[in-house]
Amino acid sequence: MNTHDPNMRPTIRQLDDASINRIAAGEVVERPASAVKELVENAIDAGARRVGIEIADGGKTLIRVTDDGCGMTADDLPLALSRHATSKIDGSDLLDIHSFGFRGEALPSLGAVARLTLQSRAKGHEAVELSVDGGHRGIAKPCALNGGTVVTLRDLFFATPARLKFLRTDRAEMQAISDTIKRLAMAEPSVGFTLRDVSGGNDRVTFRVEPEQGDLFDALRGRLARVMGSEFAENSLAIDAEREGFRLTGYAALPTYSRGTSVAQHLFVNGRPVRDKTLIGALRGAYQDFLSRDRHPAVALFVDCDPHKVDVNVHPAKSEVRFRDPGVVRGLIVTSLRHALANAGHRASTTVADATLNALRPEQVGPLGHTPQPLHQPRVYQMDRPSLGARQASYAAQAPAYFQPAPAYPAQHSGFAELGGSYSGRVVEPEAPQEPREDIIRKPLGAARGQVHENYIIAQTETGMVIVDQHAAHERLVYEKLKKQMAENGVAAQALLIPDVIDLSHDEAQRLLAVADDLSRMGLTVEAFGNGAIAVRETPAILGEVDSQGLIRDILDELDDLGESQLVQEKIEAILSRVACHGSIRSGRIMRAEEMNALLREMEATPHSGQCNHGRPTYVELRLTDIERLFGRS
Structure with a gap:
């Protein structure tokens, strides 16, 4: 509510530089991490190859940034502490920006709300120092510095104490500073960064990266x-x-x-x-x-x-x-x-296997349930791992004989069907060799060796084994086929007998009509209906009965939020995903060896088959060396 008396004319005043700088500081420096960001960016713009950052009390009492950049002269320092003075641009083209900084606000803004000391030395010049205390600038004087620039910021926001109340804990502010440095480190791989926490007289390196080499x-x-x-x-x-x-x-x-x-x-x-x-x-x-x-x-x-x-x-x-x-x-x-x-293709992340190995690794439990201290001596086993030839001969000698299933227990109803087992029957000699063909084993997902719990396929590869979730894998394969068919044949649309007319504001209607062609390709046809209204004439057939008004409102919300909308496509793909789920191999179905191998080959040939429709892995690959480590063989 406006409480100003219209009969009183307010006086327009020119703010002093100190007030202007404090206002600018409120925009540029929100927290200590903002100050660190501005100072480190200045160091990078100066051509630094190494940047050191020292922080005390989350940046509230001390921020010091040291670089080995080009440095500044005694004439440059007063300009660097003046508003809108910069070496990054000449002002002729505000879009032609090739540096981090260009506004010339950071240093004077920091000097207005803290105690700032600037030390610098350019090549061929003497080192010089200049300080600003709450907006009050001192005089330049000589200092000891080999090269580059050192910016020391103490007592941040002492000149605007109200801002201190909005800062978080020292730990939270230090974490924000660390995140800022890491982002800049990713942006500049050729620059080395060292972040130190010197709170309470300590000197602890919390982050360090050396300059990277190569392309x-x-x-x-x-x-x-x-x-x-x-x-x-x-x-x-x-x-x-x-x-x-x-x-x-x-x-x-x-x-x-x-x-x-x-x-x-x-x-x-x-x-x-x-x-x-x-x-x-x-x-x-x-x-x-x-x-x-x-x-x-x-x-x-x-x-x-x-x-x-x-x-x-x-x-x-x-x-x-x-x-x-x-x-x-x-x-x-x-x-x-x-x-x-x-x-x-079918590739899945290695973290899936790591998580599996961690889950399988047994805990060593001591007396009364206490975990014993780690032993310094390596564990001793009875024998070393034999050679490949010795293992194959041993496996052949120890291979169990097949069982001929009795009529009361048909093989197709036995959980051991693929391995030739049954609950009763007579012993017979195997009709086929136990080892899968070498050419199949060399495939990325190997050769199927069996099925457990009627859902998980166990396959052998050259370097280990693979466990496949048959339902999740086949669900992804069916889903990819459905998407391919939709891309080839288009999205079928159903015409509404009576178009749905939806009243919108003029701006909303224009935003929606601007993406009408994209929506039409997904089976949703909209047209202008005058005075800001739009008419929905067709909807995607696969969605069935559609709440047109709710759908249009959701699309507009997404346009406002992201500048584009994938809502219709997401809904269609969600339907295809559900169709794929119901049309895929169900858990509990016993599969023949040729079926399992066919599934593995199709996974290898299908993109994205390494994860199901919800982002979960469809298989876990365990290398033989990792499995041996579980059993203490390494």
């Missing part, structure tokens, strides 16, 4: 392995694609290497870490057919383009961007990721 992908893969973990590097796919002036590079994880939140999604535009609706929506669209809604893919993707194709000057923190043609970027991401996932 673009080797350096990036090495850096991602150190930041996101070696498991991500092992279970991710290299992405490299171009379209209409945009290039997409990076790594995207397999669907079976997913997360419960989006914390493992790292997106970069021209090397800058960003959070963008277009990119997030495209990422979701690329994985929507492989993950349930409560799972999120892990990626590190870099979009590079001409700076004129993207506006990074949308937000003071520069974490948001605006593309001139977002549709091209979205299409590039969706197509590239789906192509990479298709090329991965």
Whole structure:
């Protein structure tokens, strides 16, 4: 409610520089992690090869950033602490930006709300120091420094104490700083970073990466392995694609290497870490057919383009961007990721096997249930593992004889049918050799050796064994066939006898009609009906009876949120997934050896067969060395 008296004319005043800087600091520096981000980005822009960061009390009492960049002279320091003074751009073209920073606000904003000391030395010049205390600038003086720049920030927000109340615990702020450094480390693999926590007089390194060597992908893969973990590097796919002036590079994880939140999604535009609706929506669209809604893919993707194709000057923190043609970027991401996932074939993440091995590994329990201390001496066994020839001879000698099933227990009703077993019968000699053919064993999923619990196929490979969930695997195979048929024949639409007319605002109707062609390809036909209303004339036949108004409202909500809508396609694919589930091999069905092998061969030939329609793995591969380790043979 406006309480100002209209009879009183307010006075317009020119704010002083200190107030202006504090206002700017509220936009640029939200928390200690924001200050660290600005200072480290300045170091990278200065050509630093190594950047050191020291933090005390979550950045509230101390932030110190040291770099070996080009440094500054005594004439540069006062300008660096002035508002809108920068060496990154000349002001003639605000879109031609090739650096992290360009606004010239970070240092003066930090100096307005904290105690800032700037020490720097350029090559061929003397080292110089300049301080700013709550907006009050001191005088430049000589200092001792070999080269580069050291920025020391103490007592953050002491000049605006109200802001301190909004900060979280020291631990939470330190975690935010660490996340910021890790994102910048991914963006710059050729730069080394060291993060230290010096709280309470301690000196603890919490994160360190050395500069990576090699080409673009080797350096990036090495850096991602150190930041996101070696498991991500092992279970991710290299992405490299171009379209209409945009290039997409990076790594995207397999669907079976997913997360419960989006914390493992790292997106970069021209090397800058960003959070963008277009990119997030495209990422979701690329994985929507492989993950349930409560799972999120892990990626590190870099979009590079001409700076004129993207506006990074949308937000003071520069974490948001605006593309001139977002549709091209979205299409590039969706197509590239789906192509990479298709090329991965039946591959599943190694973490599936690791989780299985951890579940199988027995615990050593001591007296009274206490876990004993680990033994320093290796365990001793009676014999070493024999050679391959000795094992084969031993297996042949110890192979059990087949049983001829009695009429009362038909083989097809026995859980041991594929192994030739039964509950009663006479002993007979095997009619076929026990070992599967060598050419089948060399296949990625090997040769079927049996079935347990009427749902799990056990297959032997050259290097180990594979356990396949027959229902989940066949469900995926049927689903892929249904999708292929739909892509070839199109989505059948059913015409409504009486079109559903839905009243919308003018803007909502225009947003919906802008994607009418895309909706029509999915079987949903909409037309303008005047005065903001739209008429729904056809709906996808596979969906049956449709609540047109609810569907249209949901599509509009998705357009507002992500800039595009995949809702109709998701609903259709959900129906196909349910059809595939009901039409697949059910758990409890006993399969013949040829059926099991045919299923394995089809899995090898079908993209995405490594996970079911909900993102769960369809098989687990255990290497022989890992199995031997379980039994203490290694």
